[in-house]
Amino acid sequence: MQKEKKQKQTTATLGELFVAWFKIGLFTFGGGYAMLPLIEREVIDRKNWTDKEEILSIYALAQSVPGVIAVNTSIILGNRLAGVKGAVVAATGVITPSLIVIMAIASYFDYIMNSIYVLQAFSGIRAAVVGLVAAAAVRIALASLKDKPGYIIALAAFLLSAFTEIHAIAIILGGALSGLLVYYFGAKGRAVE
Amino acid sequence: MLMTFLEIFWGFFKIGLFTIGGGYAMLPVMQQEIAKYGWITAGEFIDIIAIAEMTPGAIAVNTATFAGFRTAGVLGAVLATASLALPSLLIIIPLSNFWEVHQDHPVLKSIFAGVKPAVAGLIGAAAIYIARTAFLYDPLLSQKDGFPIDLRSIIIAGAVFVAVRKLKADPIKTIIAAALVGLVVFGL
Numbered sequence: 001m002q003k004e005k006k007q008k009q010t011t012a013t014l015g016e017l018f019v020a021w022f023k024i025g026l027f028t029f030g031g032g033y034a035m036l037p038l039i040e041r042e043v044i045d046r047k048n049w050t051d052k053e054e055i056l057s058i059y060a061l062a063q064s065v066p067g068v069i070a071v072n073t074s075i076i077l078g079n080r081l082a083g084v085k086g087a088v089v090a091a092t093g094v095i096t097p098s099l100i101v102i103m104a105i106a107s108y109f110d111y112i113m114n115s116i117y118v119l120q121a122f123s124g125i126r127a128a129v130v131g132l133v134a135a136a137a138v139r140i141a142l143a144s145l146k147d148k149p150g151y152i153i154a155l156a157a158f159l160l161s162a163f164t165e166i167h168a169i170a171i172i173l174g175g176a177l178s179g180l181l182v183y184y185f186g187a188k189g190r191a192v193e
Numbered sequence: 194m195l196m197t198f199l200e201i202f203w204g205f206f207k208i209g210l211f212t213i214g215g216g217y218a219m220l221p222v223m224q225q226e227i228a229k230y231g232w233i234t235a236g237e238f239i240d241i242i243a244i245a246e247m248t249p250g251a252i253a254v255n256t257a258t259f260a261g262f263r264t265a266g267v268l269g270a271v272l273a274t275a276s277l278a279l280p281s282l283l284i285i286i287p288l289s290n291f292w293e294v295h296q297d298h299p300v301l302k303s304i305f306a307g308v309k310p311a312v313a314g315l316i317g318a319a320a321i322y323i324a325r326t327a328f329l330y331d332p333l334l335s336q337k338d339g340f341p342i343d344l345r346s347i348i349i350a351g352a353v354f355v356a357v358r359k360l361k362a363d364p365i366k367t368i369i370a371a372a373l374v375g376l377v378v379f380g381l
Contacts (some may be wrong), residue, residue: 026249027365033319035251037357037364056309061292063312067209067281068219070251075281076289091278095258096248102258103270105244113240117376124375126327127346128368130320131353137317157265157314162321168322172311179307184206184300 009048012081014089020047021093023075026101029125030069035070037132040139049077052143060172070094149182198272199266200230205276212253219253222380229265232264253277267286345378 004007020042028035036059043049050058071091078090105112112118145151153175160166160174204226212219220242227238238256245255261273261375295301328346349371354364 008254023365025251026370028251028323029251029368030305033316034323036316041364053309056312057292057296057305057361060305060308060312061289062285065284065288066252067284068210068251068277071254071278072281072285075285079286079289080288082291084286087282091282095254095274095278098248098254098258099270099274101248101250102244102255103262103267106259106262109240109244113244116380120379121345121372121376123327123346123379124349124371124373126323127349127375128353128371130324130327130346131350132357132364132367133316133320134350135354135357137313137320140313140316144309144313150306153307154310154314154317157311158313158317161315161318168315171315172308175307175309175311176304177307179304179310180300181307182303183306184303 007048008050010081012047012049012086014082014085016047017078017082017086018093021078021090022096024074025070025094026097029129033133033136034129035073036136036140039070039073040136043077049081052140056140056144060175064169064172069077149178153178194265198269201232201261201264201269201273202276204230204232205261206271206279208257209277210251210280220256223253223256227260232260237263349374349378 024035024038024042028038040052040055044051044055058073058076059069062069062076065072071094074090074094075087078086078088080086082089141154145154157171157175160171161168208219208223208226212222224238227233228235233241240259241256241259242252244259245252247257254277257273257277262270265272276302293303296305327343327350351370353362353367356367357364
């Protein structure tokens, strides 16, 4: 089942970046974590721009600085693959579907909001997003959790985020601090892989 | 008109600059700025959040596009959205360059060894959070009393989970399929 680790792509054309991020922007409903399955599909499975583990670091970075998470993620990967131009193109790709769709909707606002069929279709989409995010959570947990401290940190983050009002950034910072204590100061002999 | 464009630029630049964590975290700041400049009404702001949740794309980007469009047409929409993304570009490019170069440093490696499981936990919590609203009966679609959980939603979510995990289905196709299934089963 375990495939040979493919070599990561280190460059991408501006066209590829635009199309990949346009698709992500177009088919992501709900923003935030709901984007993960689509981002993974495009940038890991199809394009091999990053891997299951590294995407978590990128995601943490994207979430810990100002701005929209999706846009931030596109900028980090775009910048790596094609420099500043790549960052601008990837960000443009991910926001263009919003521009088109929202402007269309703003023009037919009342009609759309009152359509029972639209509401029914979106009830289906909302349910699908739950399945997609749950699948992403399982996939990511399997890829990233390797040792006891990792399991404990993940469980603590899950419980704090699900059942308290603590902000995600505080939880990420807590993870960073735990990582530093456990892997750097805690076990000098333990190899961090 | 120039004043309007300057206001849109500055307002959304600030929103992009001062909100960390994306999504719903951006809405309070956005509401303040929108109220200050009177771009759209409070009622429209609530409507646009509903729309932004239902339509593709990041919620904050969708809200910015809508407010910009209502205020100053297509140019306003483009300007609002670009202004929102600009601080990200300015901040993240140097930061991620630093991270790319130094990510193998033991300190950074240790930090991210702790951050990754934390993010995995956050994503698990997000699934629960989304499920809370997605699995409840939609008051606009049905008036059922009693048991508040909609089994149809749970079945769709379960089917999507299996399709993506076990059958390696394409998320885009599963979303389209779920929309069609929703159209039928929520009409029953």
